[in-house]
Amino acid sequence: MTTSGTPSTTARSTSTGAAESKTGREKTPALGASDRVTLYLALVPYLLQNSPVSVAEAASRFHVSPADMRDLVGKLSNLGIPGSEGYYLPNDLFEINFDLFEDNDIIDLLSAVGIVATPKFSGTEAATLVAGLQFISGIVAAEERASVATLIEKIGLGASAKPSSIFVATPEPPACFDLLRTAFSQNRQVRFHYQNARGAAEMRSVSPLRLDLVGDTWYLRGWCHLRDALRTFRLDRIDEMVVTDRQISPEDHALTLPEALFDVRETDLAVVVRLAEEALPLIAEYHPDVHSAASGGQVLATILFAHLTNLSRLVARYPGIVQVIEPPEAIRAVAEYAREARARYV
The missing domain is CATH 2.30.30 (SH3 type barrels.)
Known part of the structure; x- marks a missing residue:
């Protein structure tokens, strides 16, 4: 069935493509070799998930002409993985229901090879990727969000288990x-x-x-x-x-940006702070150097500051969580900042 089905499918694709051209429809660009490989990599999982599906629907899904989709499906039966002896046997090839394909323009993938053994994302891995893409979707331009949504859909379809439902709230971008x-x-x-x-x-x-x-x-x-x-x-x-x-x-x-967000200068002041170990992610942007443990699950860390105003704002941002230990001028700066803030409300 595989061998006899392919020639008739090719002939049908040629005649249909010509008919489409005569009706004045816009012709799609010819598919190159790399385009075909990319399409096959996405088409097979799609057919496994959605078969049977009409040629027109599959063509619309992958933004190709119906003639190109018929040609892709017709050649799919000649693809597979050779057996242990290096020969292609019937069970080593993709199998299409060619009767349904030729008579009704319906694609029905009966068997696939090599797909089961292909590594897939776990449900947790897929959920993590989806969460990241949801975050990205909130900050990209509006015209790019459809592409992100399509990628999220593909990750869900390609996972070994349904990803957990996660909603990620994206911080409101600044006005600029x-x-x-x-x-x-x-x-x-x-x-x-x-x-x-x-x-x-x-x-x-x-x-x-x-x-x-x-x-x-x-x-x-x-x-x-x-x-x-x-x-x-x-x-x-x-x-x-x-x-x-x-x-x-x-x-x-051509400038090379350093990995660190802020440059470290010789004039920066080293400030020792104490906080709970589980609170360290809150100050990760300051690149703390954790060097010792204190009592009660607390840790001591050193942070470099170019201006003590930044230190005061850090402490004010996490009141009761970040405590300045030394040097004395850093403690005085935070105390003065607190007094000035309090005076505004008295």
Whole structure:
């Protein structure tokens, strides 16, 4: 059945394709070898999940013409995995119900080879990937969300078990997020007011190079033309951003960004803090150096700060969780910050 079915299918595909051309329908580009391989890798799992399915529905699902889909299915019966002797026997090939295929334009995959032994994601692994993609879906451009949704669907279909239902809430992007997306896509510099850790505001012109999300805080990394150096900016401290007409230079694109979000300088102050070991993920963005254990499940860690205002904000962000141990000037800075904050409400 495999051998006799293939020639008639090919002839049918040719005549149907010609008919479609005569009706004035838009012709789809011819499929190359790499396109066919990619389609087969996705088509077989789809048919295993959805057979029987009409040629028209399968063609629409994979964005190919019905003629191309008939040609793909017709050749599928010649594909498989050779047996132990190196020969292709009937059980080593894919089997299609050619009577249903030729008479009713319905694809029914009767047997598949090599699929059962193919490694698949577990339900937990698939759920983890889906959670990550849900997060990404919340920050990509609207026109790209359909592609993410399709990928989520494919992961679910290819898992060995149904992924657990997980909903991931994406933090609301800052107001300047869409402007930065435009700057990246158009290769243009941005200009904005930036409030630094000391509260001083300056106008900055920056060649944006990368966005980083740490915890729930977004950072822009790029070449600052005011400082003539690489700098990292918190998006929640950026105001009045505009996308300029100046292009990002090839020299800026060629810059190598360090792995660390912030540069370590000789003038940075080493501050020792104490907190519960399970609370360490809360301060991961500060790259703490955990060096000893304290009593009651507490740990001591050293964090480098360029400005003590950042330390005070960290402690205020996690009151009762992060305790400053030394040096004395760090303790005084946090205490003064707390007094000033309290005075605003008295």
